[in-house]
Amino acid sequence: MPDIALFSVVALTQDLPDRGLSRGQMGTILEKLAPDVYEVEFSGENGETYATATIEGSKLMRLHREPVPSAA
Numbered sequence: 001m002p003d004i005a006l007f008s009v010v011a012l013t014q015d016l017p018d019r020g021l022s023r024g025q026m027g028t029i030l031e032k033l034a035p036d037v038y039e040v041e042f043s044g045e046n047g048e049t050y051a052t053a054t055i056e057g058s059k060l061m062r063l064h065r066e067p068v069p070s071a072a
Contacts, residue, residue, distance in 0.1 A: 003057075004029050004038060010060040019053045026063065027051075 004010060008029045015023050027040040036057040043049050 009063045013061050
């Protein structure tokens, strides 16, 4: 998986019950800690952070607001 840029919006691709997080929850990349390991902040609609977690890139999907060329 290519690196995910800082401040990218991502979604969890699987549940992380030990962290109280569920598949589909959206977060923001705060920092790259190691190859394919990121610090992700999860915030509610009001902007308040409800969780921060260290997550492997394989458990994240980068979200896009614009059309993305299909992977060939």
